[in-house]
Amino acid sequence: MATSSSSSTSGVSMVEGVPEKQHQVFINFRGKELRKTFISHLVEALKYYKIKYFIDEKEARGELIESLFTRIKESDIALAVFSKGYSESEWCLDELVEIMQSVEEGKLKVIPIFFEVKVGDVKNQTGAFGDNYKNCHSNEDPVKKLAWEKALQSATVRMGLTLASCSSESDLIAKILASVKDAIALIDGGEVISPLSSSDNASSRDIKQTKPAPPWRGMEQCLEQLEAKLDFDCEETQIVGIVGMPGIGKTALAEMYFNKEKRRLFISEMFQGFRERLNNHDWVKNKLQNAQRDRQDAGNDKAKALVVLDDVTDKKQLDFLRINGEELIKKGSKILITTRDKGLLEGLVDDIYVVPGLNDQEALQLFTHHAFSDQDYPPAENFNRMSKEFVDYAGGNPRALVELGKEICGQNESRWKVRLENLPHRSNENIRRELKPHYEGLTVPQKHAFVDIACFFISEEEDYVKILLDSYDTNKSGEAARDIKDLEDKFLISISGGRIEMHNLLRTLGKEIGSSLENDLGESRLWKHLDAHTALCSTKGTNIARGIYLDTSKIKTNGISVERKAMIKMENLRYVKIFDSCCPRQCVGKVNLPEGLEFSLKEIRYLHWSKFPMEELPSDFKPENLIDLRLPYSNIKQIWKGNKVTPNLKWVDLSYSAKLTDLSALSNAKSLRRLNLEGCTKLHTLPEDMENMKSLAFLNLRGCTSLLCLPENMNLISLKTLILSDCSNFQDFQVISKNLQYLHLNGTAIKGLPPSIRSLKALIVMNLKDCEELESLPDCLDKLIALEELILSGCSKLMCFPNVEEIMENLQILLLDGTSIVELPRKLLHRGNNSVDQVDFQLKQPRINGLSLLRRLCLSRNDKIFSLESSISQLHHLKWIDLKYCENLTSLSTLPPNLQCLDAHACISLKTVASPLALLLPLTEQVSSSFIFTNCEKLEHVAKNEIICYAHNKSRLISGALNRQNKGLAFEALVATCFPGNEVPTWFSHRASGAVLEQELPRHWSESGFVGIALCAIVSFHDYEIQNNNLMVKCICEFDNVPRTSSSSFFDCNVGGLSETSDDRRTIKSTHVFIGFTSWFNIKKCQEAGLENGCIPTKASIKFDVTDGTCQAANCKVLKCGFSLVSKTDSGAWDAKGDASPMICESDNGSLDENADANPVAEEIRVVVRGYRARSNSLTGDISVLLLLISNHREGSKIAELEGRDVRILINDVKPPAFSGACRRHHRYEAIQAMLLTGTARPRRI
Template identity: 60%
Template sequence: MAASSSSACASMVKMLSPRVFINFRGDELRKNFISHLEQALEKGNIHYFIDTQVVPSEDIEILFKEIEDSKIALAVFSERYSEAKWCLNELVKIMEMVDEKKLRVIPIFFKVTVDDVKHQRGNFGINLHGNHTDRSNFPKWVKALKSVTAKMGLTSAGYGTERELIDAIVRAVEEVQAIISKEGEGTNLLSTNISSVTVSYSRDTSIGRTREQPRTDPTLYGIEQMLEQLEDKLFDFGCAESRIVGIVGMPGIGKTSLATAYYNKYNNEVVFHKNVLSIREKSKSHGTQWLKNTLLNGQDFDEKADMFSKKILCVLDDVSHKDQVNFLSTKREWINRGSKVVITTRDKSSIEELVDDIYVVPCLNDKEALQLFNSHAFNDQTTSATGTFPDLTKRFVEYAEGNPRALEELGKEICGREEAHWKERLATLPDRCNQNILIDWKISYDNLTDQQKDVFLDIACFFRSEEEDYVNCLLDGTKAVRDLTEKHLICISAGRIEMHNLMCTLGKELGSSDQNKSGERMWNPIKAIPVLCSEHVSEGTSKVRGFFLDTSRSISRGIALNEDTFSKSFDHSNLRYLKIYGSVYPQQCKVNLPEGLEFPFQEIRYLHWLTFPLKELPPDFNPNNLIDLRLPYSKIIKVWETAKDAPRLKWVDLSYSTNLVDLSALSKAKDLLRLNLEGCTKLSELPREMKYMKSLVFINLRGCVMISSLPPKLDLIFLKTLILSGCTNFNKFVLYSENLEILRLDGTAIKSLPTTIQKFKKLVLLNLKDCKKLEFLPDCLDKLKALEELILSGCAKFTRFPDIKENMENLQILLLDGTSVEEVPNILLHCAKFKDQLVYQRPFRMNEVSLLRRLCLSGNQKIRSLGSNMSQLYHLKWIDLKDCTALESISTLPPNLQCLDAHNCISLKTVASPLALLIPTTQQVPSSFIFTNCEKLEHVAKSEIICCAHNKSRLLSEALNRHNQGFASEALVATSFPGSEVPAWFSHRASGAELEPELPQHWSENGFVGIALCAIVSFNDHKTQNNKLQVKCKCVFNNVETSLSNFDCHIGGLSETSDKERPIKSSHVFIGYTNWLNIKNCLEDDSMKGYIPTKGFIKFEVTDDTKEVMNCEILRCGFSLVHESGSWEASSMKENVRQGGSILSRLVRGIKWLFNI
């Protein structure tokens, strides 16, 4: 009886408790996770409802009624949840109830992440977008998914087993039921302090309601976005996983501000929270154990420690050494689940082994930086807009490079000062650091090792923006460079070592001190000049590590140095870097050595002397440590009298040393990487020992007109670039190199290439331009599988392109202008066999076509036709046929062509129909079809050109509309050809250069996509050279009440400048199509509704891209609205197209053929 009474009581309690509605995808979870959850809910006497009690065919409204009768909803998200329309509609109803404060929702993320659901990513997103053809419900589904992820929830990733997750769900439900019950007793839910409850699984501590988050300090510019990015790395407070995240960045970037903002925003989410500031300073005073003692109050770090027995939020600011936080990594499992620990540091290596993730604080963007600077630089903000202050402000902001502390200190430094002081301070910024920044940022420098300090100062003073590999080699600094990068004193960008402007100023200021252990770095001409003047020389007193002298900034007249100037001025065992150069006039250097030069420096690694005045380097110069030798425009005849050991020498630049005749002195430099001999016009041969320089990767012999060949048996396995451009006597090319990527033989005297070039498997560029004696290329050319660019321009004797039998799968640029080839090369894919059939015997597929993007045949006098395969060059964008005087016909062009220039093809009569295959596109690049001076072009061909241009413009207009790209100031498609009449299909035509069209009613409806513009131009034998010829127009569209649009548009012209005069004969038709999205957007604006344009004013002109061309006259002009293909086909233009089906049907046929449908 007692048992029965107890059971009845439990049942009654269960029925009276707030009911839970379970929303889930049944197939995936019902027999496992959901069944276990049901058992747990039953055991906890929790009243719940799941849809297994309703047959699937029942109306969704029945389930909506069940949701309305519930007080709590569990939304269980899984990968396949988004497949079920039923589940998504339930969720929409649930969130509607939540918004009405009639329901609380607890999202459960079962083997999916919160971001997957919120942003519909991963398999969750794929299932959503791939299983619902009806898109009408998508907006409300997406809104519901984003809303529910903002609520408190649980993620399976935060729990070790499903049982632990289910227990957490039950506890969460019980706690929310308790809150609802208290609300029923009169407790206002909105005033309930839910943080006292042990629910610890969300940032939003109130289920089913929103809570206003603490606002961040509005003066912390850019902090909101940074906070969001940091929150993503720390996860929601609803996640049971503990997270330790490091905030790193250079000094002054805002690490402490960001961590404090996060702490202030979320410290009320947890029972225990602590913000520990200035750990570096306090550890310096109290030892590395200070932090541990402070956090644990003297307790051992174990599972019983008061602090870590609870879910915590802890910020540890300015950690400088890993010993300070090592205690956290040893027993990390004792940190309570759901805890968040944020550590800020300048040195990433100090926390790398401890943290789960690292957030690198970014610089402020331009707008934020300007706001921050102005807030400190101006007491009266109106002053910032007067005089030259806007320009000066911009220059200060640019120099600070988005660093908040730098912006603040520089602003404070010049606040209230006159413009003259601003200009004066700007001039000194690269040389003199702000003192407050110097004191703060120098802390990072002081914590470096001696080697790290040396590398930092060398980079700041001498080698900023140099390539990383180069600096590592020159400074022996691979590890130091890596360490400096982790300490955010330098950064690596695009393979180069970069440094913040103010960090560089700091380094230069520190480096120029004579108190440095490694010696002084002289980079300032004001300080360097006295060292060279003999009256200031005091023997052996200067311990100088580097001496850089820019003569353009310091020497107005040439100076003559004594032979012992350097040897007396600098410590022989300390000088490493010597550079004498002219930054303004790179071919002029005003330092002379009439008596010769003593150079007994043993540690010299970098010697750069522009216009070195001696015939050879000093005999006492020992190059044992020399790594980089640069003597451009020097007077040397040979480097040394005899060869010297240079075991570390890797870079040699003797370019434009026009007296150089002998290079044998470098024959022992076996590890040489780069050799630049450009412009050494008297050098007739290279040393035979070059074959032993196996490390060479770059050789530049451009303009070495006396060299006729390379040394015999030259096998340079690592060589990547060989430049022989302009070596007019070079007539025999023999080289072995498996890694060659760039070969420039343009302007040489070679007649052919050897068959051994087929071994250049990695060759990307082969330049043979203006090889006037070149007659043919070997048939093995198609073995160059990596070749992307082949240039044969100006090879007048080149008559036959080799027969291509294999796929040159990467060839993208083929320039044959000025050659004598008689037919277009066969550059389509050629496979030996494909199911016993040659490829060309069957329709091709996209992955089998050539990648050719650019083809130039201009100036060819023999080609009569382009051949039938041109349309299959799917990726071809640009065809240059200028001055192909024998060309009579053009076959169907490929679908993605952007430019066809057939200027002065005087024999051209016909073009194919269709002229080009057209397919729907996502690209919005303007296209042009130029047929100027094609006087024999037939009327049908002109109609086909117009037809092709129109259809291509329609496709591009639709692409612009789809991608919301806005108005295009350049015509989407432009074409030009000889003619004197505006085509009849233009709805508005006029004589002269001006036109005032009246627009029909409802013109913007019925598939409107853009406008067509036409101008008839009389050139009177005009000749264009150097400047581009452009036909432009100014358009104004308005109605009686207001002007709605005013814009300029290019409608055509010649594609590029030319060294030769390009005469244009007779009159020509220029037609341009452009979209009109600015008008359409205006019509959609609420404030402009009803103000539909009813008339326009259009004025045309011809310019050379700088000014109007006066001897060109606009005879007639035209304007027409352009609609979609159906409307177009109904127009009179249809009669001008050759018979054989509508434009649309030809378009469809083209697409089917192209894709082999």
């Protein structure tokens, strides 16, 4: 077997501690590329099952062929992998002759594998396989050729496996493994090996469906990523750490790398079992010294080494690298260190690779392989669903998937359900055995932190948890931060978005340890429902209880009665959490205190008691160490009586405590940071001594309907967020902090804002939505220099915008819908010192070009707007414009280039849009765009034409960005639009009635500069009211070959739709056109994944559907549909006649380029074309031909051919009269004007 490698590889591991395999498979194949892909995945699968294999990697011939024949004779099974290049190799053919001779003698079993080659081509030496055979061996000895051909025929008449019969390469590997294991089972059983049954077709239809193989492809990706971190050409020594949680595959990855690369260096050693050899520091040193001496004896005293140090658990084990590493490991060597503790590698390694978990598909594949026997595969649907739940719990951890699969294998459905229920509470024994040593290596504070997080603080903010953990010993402030960092380095927790998370496996371990009364910490966490229930209903509680966690939704009775002295002995109780996970709101609580409660808990840090039944906390409650108090939906009227010292209290949540009237208990809470009083409907005022809360940063008073005003002269110096939303009786707002950043006054009864508002220099958001009594805003609004978002929606009495004197240059979101504003002030209308006239909404246009950073603009339901000012196109940051229900809007000017959404729903007077609709600028990222014109019944045909033209050109730019960055699939239209209409534009090359379109495609269509597809659906509505505020027109696209093959490529695409964030339901009154453009990148990726041999599909089947939320849209019907391939040189537009009109642009070098962005020259041509078409129908076809001609013409060419048609025209045949403007500078534009004016030039048909 000829390859480009230089050595032989055996499946016998040279790694210390790895057992010998039992059987040997000889792999006969040809090709360097095949080795890197399919063969490498096959080899890894064989290694996983500890099946001994042999691949020859030597290029030399001569005497080595005899040793290969010996290897074949020593083998039990041969895999003959036939590919297109197989027949080029004499070596492969010689091996095949030897293989088939052994098969005939009954000494060997052969499994033919046909990889991207037909069985008949191998058997008869035809096709590409036959061409290679004839070209390479035409002068070969006829006797030898006869032997080869006989061997090929003999191999192909046996039942084999083909890639074409499998859904993917991984599926083929699974079937190969099944056949190999079956053969091994026969050998173990002592049965005589007989040749596979004969067949003329190597189909796998008679082979039963087998379990999927483990996810080798995912491991291969990890290997590639690891390889990128080590450069064997680098002359410097490189040390790379491989890290990750237990069971994630660190050792397996290191072993894969070692086996692949060990022959590249003179010395290669893999040291396993470091954890067990902690005190044997000389182990590695002695082995490396011996290896060095061997090389020195061979005359090479500068040998580089590949060294793998596996499962390092202590820095002492790496001392030899610091002390005498240069003596043991020469410069240029490569060292891999696997460890569960990233902190051990600090200051030592050059790079670190974190092993990722398996993705969902790989994880399900691995679990299924171990959870189901061959007889039980494939699993029934109910087992399939439960399998996914096991996979979710395992979180991509390979070891856990294997162990859980083995544990549940062969069990009935009820056993599966029971195991799923107790997964979060009981660890698998083998998984626990794997994880427990990791916990045991922690310090005592780290153990407490780990268990507390597992039991109480999953998904809590990191800073919050640090404060709680630090509170145990005030003399060691900051130690919690170090403990959390250590836990993260050891992969026992993770920090995501500033919150602490923990893998399910580790959380289960932590809760098991925490609940044990005999754990090594001497304290227990009562998180099991039965334990917590028992402790609260008796007086047997002990001082070893550290926390109580009770979910009252698990109480099956009407409730429980807590003993008055249930907590009296729990002197070390730090955490109490009593809540209802199913009904957190105002339903009746299930925990009763009929005799009150003695609650003298001095150590309490965290008290969360939802629906607390008493009107105040017990008088003996000692909050000196209390940090977090949460009593939502409680019955309290006041927190406690009298003044209590609360030096550490930082968070208080009394939300929806409907009886709360008194907050005086918090007078001394000087450390308080957050206070949540939302829904406290009887709270009339705030205490004046709240000013003592110098640390308060967040105050939520939403829905406090009895609150009338805030205390005067209060100054909460740290307050950043103030929420007074829906305080419906609140009338008088006063500034209580000059440092406010977020102010929410929406839904209040205020009539105005005080002049002191000018002091809010840090204010970012001011929300005044639905302040229906608001009549005016102060002129000092421009003094809010940091303001980015101003929401005035629904302020129906607000007649004018304040007369600001300064430009509000940071304002990004301005929402004016539902107001009575008719004009904007002069200083808001321009930038710099260029003066402009005062502009009136009602008479002219709203000018807003002074808002240079504006991102969102809402002008909906404003009947004073007739058009938008043209300078809006200069707002390059503007992403979203809402013009819904602007019933007097008649025209749109050119829109900004980065606009993502224009919603002009129900603009019933809108007739025209600008040309172009929006500026086009180069894109650097994929940003989908949507342009909605539903119920715009007066929209003119020319306007629709411009909308479609712009959508197409924008989609090409996005598609280009998508391809440049090689980003993932985007299964929604890159650009989508909708407007009233009942016809598919005629430029759609494929059209059909109904919701389904099937069309054969031209050969090699994907090789013709194709960038995407255009999709169109005509949908009938008839006053349809959108029910779920998310109407979508979707399609399923299938690309296949004719005749139909065994595999196809599918993808879903959202063609377009409407999504409403408010409670208003839209109604669509008539039939509408939905058009979406999607990228070729989507189709290409699906094709690569789904179509065999990368064949270009020749048939497209598309089905359109309309959904409303997650449901089928009722009373909506797709009447017609369309599909068109869009190439780089297409720019379809829909004019008044519905004809195709390519758009031409001039590139920098003067050539005509339809990929270029729109420019004045192109625009001038388009205007002229539309004008002449409107006056002369007879010119339409000729103009289309000539425009196509010009677009395909290049310098130095006198003749341009039109898309393969027999139509040619000489440029010189067209008379060049004068042309105005920039077009005059290019002779090819003269041809356009000549045809338009004279109509004399005609295509010559050859």
